[in-house]
Amino acid sequence: xxxxxxxxxxxxxxxxxxxxxxxxxxxxxxxxxxxxxxxxxxxxxxxxxxxxxxxxxxxxxxxxxxxxxxxxxxxxxxxxxxxxxxxxxxxxxxxxxxxxxxxxxxxxxxxxxxxxxxxxxxxxxxxxxxxxxxxxxxxxxxxxxxxxxxxxxxxxxxxxxx
Numbered sequence: 001x002x003x004x005x006x007x008x009x010x011x012x013x014x015x016x017x018x019x020x021x022x023x024x025x026x027x028x029x030x031x032x033x034x035x036x037x038x039x040x041x042x043x044x045x046x047x048x049x050x051x052x053x054x055x056x057x058x059x060x061x062x063x064x065x066x067x068x069x070x071x072x073x074x075x076x077x078x079x080x081x082x083x084x085x086x087x088x089x090x091x092x093x094x095x096x097x098x099x100x101x102x103x104x105x106x107x108x109x110x111x112x113x114x115x116x117x118x119x120x121x122x123x124x125x126x127x128x129x130x131x132x133x134x135x136x137x138x139x140x141x142x143x144x145x146x147x148x149x150x151x152x153x154x155x156x157x158x159x160x161x162x
Contacts (some may be wrong), residue, residue: 006040072106102145
């Protein structure tokens with residue numbers, strides 16, 4: 001499977017400690033199967049943090065899915081379990097990781113999702129109501145790699161300066 005990482009510079013080797021802790025699935029390395037999504041992320045990172053918009057292509061060894069890795073796969077559409085998982089990972093009160101998955105696959109919490117997460121946190125909507133509100137919205141997919149064991153199945157194939 002081909003996955004893409006959009007960034008503002010080439011990455012020689014993946015360093016899991018450089019990720020931000022309070023992302024959708026926690027501190028780790030994120031990729032997407034959608035080239036356009038990764039391209040937008042590369043352009044955004046270059047704009048925000050300087051550097052050059054860079055698209056890095058990786059191949060995920062299919063054996064990873066049959067290995068002994070601990071993998072969590074969420075549905076492609078928003079669901080209550082995914083919403084609560086993302087909310088817990090993004091909660092800055094959680095100083096320790098909330099899970100021990102090697103790989104997590106699921107929707108990206110874009111700006112519209114973050115708005116609804118805020119509505120949930122403020123008690124405006126229940127998790128079920130938020131998931132229902134997001135059901136008809138297309139959410140790009142992401143692959144999170146959180147351990148060195150998982151990274152063994154990921155192989156860099158190309159780097160494209162955008």
